Each structure stands twice: as C-alpha cells, then as structure tokens.
Amino acid sequence: MYIKTYMENIKYYPFFGNLANPLKIRIVGMLKEKEMSVLDIAKVLDEEQSKVSHALKSLKNCAIVQMKQKGKQRIYCLNKETILPILEILDKHEGKYCKKCLAKRMK
Numbered sequence: 001m002y003i004k005t006y007m008e009n010i011k012y013y014p015f016f017g018n019l020a021n022p023l024k025i026r027i028v029g030m031l032k033e034k035e036m037s038v039l040d041i042a043k044v045l046d047e048e049q050s051k052v053s054h055a056l057k058s059l060k061n062c063a064i065v066q067m068k069q070k071g072k073q074r075i076y077c078l079n080k081e082t083i084l085p086i087l088e089i090l091d092k093h094e095g096k097y098c099k100k101c102l103a104k105r106m107k
Contacts, residue, residue, distance in 0.1 A: 018062050023047065024055045028078065031065060032087060035077040 018024050027041060036044075042052040056076055059065040064083050065076050078084055 014062050015064070018059055018064055021055070023051065024059055027052070027055055027059065027076075028064065028083075028087075031076060031078045032084070035075050037073045037075055039073075041076070 019028065023045070026045060030036060030041060030044065038049055038053050038056060041047075041056075042049040045052065056065060056067075060067055060076075063079050066079055067074050067076050069075075078087075
C-alpha cells in the first residue's frame with residue numbers, strides 16, 4: 001500500500017521541488033506582477049544571469065513559466081492557464097490559514 005501511494009505521489013516532486021527553491025519562488029513572485037526578460041530578472045534580483053537562466057529553464061521544463069521570443073530577447077511569464085489560478089488559491093489559503101505560521105517565522 002505505501003509503495004503504491006509513494007509512487008503515485010512522486011509525480012508531484014518536480015512541481016513542488018521547483019517551488020521549494022528560494023530563487024525560483026522569487027522569480028515566480030516577480031513574474032506574477034509582469035513579464036520580464038532574463039536580464040531584467042537578474043538585475044532586479046542581483047543574481048548572475050546564468051543562475052537565473054538555469055532557474056528559468058527548470059521552471060519552463062515544468063511549465064510553470066512560459067517563454068516567448070521578442071527579437072533577440074526571451075520574455076518570460078507565468079503559465080496563465082494553470083499557475084496563476086494555483087497562486088490565487090494559495091493566496092486565499094495563506095490569508096485564511098497561514099497567518100499564525102508566518103507570524104511565528106517572523107519572530
């Protein structure tokens with residue numbers, strides 16, 4: 001029974017593993033506000049462009065972000081079909097259930 005449950009749930013690892021990474025979650029937060037290029041993201045986060053590009057590649061492989069070519073620039077945005085609705089649900093959840101958790105972390 002445990003093996004079957006484990007194997008069924010392992011499929012969630014790539015998605016939640018991406019969101020457990022501090023750099024990637026900061027990128028997701030930025031892209032929630034507006035579309036951005038790798039250079040813009042790297043500049044705002046004060047991170048190396050290669051590090052940001054690597055994070056974006058991983059997020060793109062999991063379809064958390066999408067990329068479109070604009071001339072020579074690659075512009076990234078969140079997946080509007082699935083990720084934005086998930087983030088809205090998470091925001092509602094956080095507002096209703098996680099205030100105590102956040103307050104404890106801030107201390």
